[in-house]
Amino acid sequence: MRLIVGMTGASGVVLAVELLRRLKEIESVETHLIITEGAELTIRDETDFDTFEIRRLADYVYDVNQMDASIASGSFLVDGMVVVPCTMKTLAGIASGYCENLLLRAADVCLKENRKLLLVPREMPFSRIHLRNMKELADCGAIIMPPVMTFYHTPANLDAQINHIVNKILRLFNLPEDMREWRGVESK
Ligand SMILES: Cc1cc2nc3c(=O)[nH]c(=O)nc-3n(C[C@H](O)[C@H](O)[C@H](O)COP(=O)(O)O)c2cc1C
Numbered sequence: 001m002r003l004i005v006g007m008t009g010a011s012g013v014v015l016a017v018e019l020l021r022r023l024k025e026i027e028s029v030e031t032h033l034i035i036t037e038g039a040e041l042t043i044r045d046e047t048d049f050d051t052f053e054i055r056r057l058a059d060y061v062y063d064v065n066q067m068d069a070s071i072a073s074g075s076f077l078v079d080g081m082v083v084v085p086c087t088m089k090t091l092a093g094i095a096s097g098y099c100e101n102l103l104l105r106a107a108d109v110c111l112k113e114n115r116k117l118l119l120v121p122r123e124m125p126f127s128r129i130h131l132r133n134m135k136e137l138a139d140c141g142a143i144i145m146p147p148v149m150t151f152y153h154t155p156a157n158l159d160a161q162i163n164h165i166v167n168k169i170l171r172l173f174n175l176p177e178d179m180r181e182w183r184g185v186e187s188k
């Protein structure tokens with residue numbers, strides 16, 4: 001399986017790092033990574049990672065301005081793309097088909113080729129513009145999965161929340177994960 005991972009400059013870049021770590025453990029997955037300049041800033045501001053460390057987690061890494069990269073073309077077969085975390089700027093770019101950088105182009109290609117595109121938009125609260133862009137993209141076949149907190153698995157800490165969101169992404173790509181299922185409440 002070939003998967004494109006796009007990291008943009010929204011809060012929560014650690015989600016992408018954890019996803020890349022998990023994908024690295026799955027032998028059958030080949031990862032193609034794009035990190036925007038915005039993401040470089042949030043990596044610096046929110047984490048102790050340097051981008052070199054993160055790049056090493058992927059099989060292929062592209063400069064965000066490398067418009068002649070393989071993943072810019074529909075002829076290069078990929079199984080899908082996840083943008084995590086996804087800024088409102090990148091969301092707007094994808095929703096309007098404005099392929100100003102490689103990440104936007106790769107997402108645009110996924111939509112035009114009818115390939116899976118999973119967006120993890122992060123902002124709070126969402127404006128009408130954000131919601132409109134999300135609706136537009138959902139109508140075009142993208143999966144919109146904001147990283148909302150989940151409580152049914154009684155998370156002990158932030159790592160458990162992160163793990164749950166990453167599991168959910170893996171599950172949406174039919175990849176191995178260890179997400180706890182909700183089995184319903186026993187009736188009395
Ligand atoms: C520390 C930090 C946190 C940010 N968090 C968010 C966020 O959660 N959501 C968002 O849409 N933009 C956020 N931004 C703003 C984006 O990084 C900015 O709009 C940037 O131009 C996005 O570019 P990109 O989509 O190409 O990465 C944040 C910026 C910084 C510096």
